[in-house]
Amino acid sequence: MFGQWMAVQQKLGLSMNFWFGHQGYEYVDLGRFWQIFLFVGLFVWLALMGRAMWPAIKKPSENRNLLVLFLISSFAIASFYGAGLMWGRQTNLAIAEYWRWWVVHLWVEGFFEVFATVVIAFIFTQLGLLRVATATKAALFSTVIFLGGGILGTFHHLYFTGTPTAILALGASFSALEVVPLVLIGFEAYENLALISARTWMANYRWPIYFFVAVAFWNFVGAGLFGFLINPPIALYYMQGLNTTPVHGHAALFGVYGMLGIGLMLFCLKGLSEQRVWKTGSLKFAFWSINIGLVLMIVLSILPIGVAQTWASVEKGMWFARSAEFMQQPFLANLRWMRAIGDTVFASGVLSLGWFILGLKTGHSFVSNIEENDVEEELEVSPNV
Ligand code: HEM
């Protein structure tokens, strides 16, 4: 953080800036030294994952295929950050961009998606809600279609970075295919909801699973719909780097992987709180505020700004849509302020989630013993996951 700040203040000098400051490439902006450090960290993470999975993989069981797939996606996540080390301080911008998207795009539209699918499928099999054979087949099928569109789809970031026309055509066609699995995932949201009502003891897992439902919802809306909106070359020709990009970026990145992170964290916490029953009021509030906050932030602010910019870009040109002259008009300033509404709702959800988790330590997030007896009569005892 200090290096980034120093770099922005232009206090580091060009060479030091490359190593310890801010490289200026979004998402891979860390100085090279810190990049290497992070790369090592990712392998430490991989070792921790591998160590935990190894005993289960060694044992012949029907879970094995799913676990191996999980391990492969973890390996891909760790190793693909390596592509971020492929350029030097003075590499041509087009080449640095090429490698940068190996990291960013292949992570979020490739290996993270596989990781997410497998981990959710695995949890459902452990809860006894899906048969392992079905889950494995579904996970393999999704992996094939995700990677089938996603790998060559990387070129949708390179339409206008000096690539040949053939690459533009390939990127446009394959990335359009990426939307297919995302639409199917929309159905998954319904199915997950159905799973919650399948067994009474599932009520114990309601909120962690709701976060998985949110993952499916935002995959469909944020990645699928808003991604597709900017994806055809003719659309991106006018819209690249306008506010339509953060509409998609926020909805997809937080919507999918933020929600996944929270869902997985809650599953772990549920496992750690043994058989005690959660008091879920603050969790419920957190879930709805975070999701509604994200919707409001997009609908009230960044989307209208993006649409206004797109209009200006088509009418006059992208230079104009991004100019201070255009962006500083009063109605756009007002729309920017509208973000405060969604952001506040979102932030209150974050605080509420923090309050809930704090309560697992202090006890205020558990139903008290007397109340618990009543609740347990209603819910049959849950399996120990
Ligand atoms: C969960 C999956 C996804 C995540 C997390 C995600 C995230 C992002 C983010 C953060 C950006 C901004 C990158 C930057 O400007 O540096 C971006 C750009 C972009 N995304 Fe996605 N994305 C996902 C899926 C998709 C899908 C499925 C498509 C299309 C089929 C798509 C199409 C695009 C395009 C065309 C851009 C470039 C916009 C521009 O250059 O202005 N994305 N994505």
Ligand SMILES: [Fe+2]
């Ligand atoms: Fe992409």
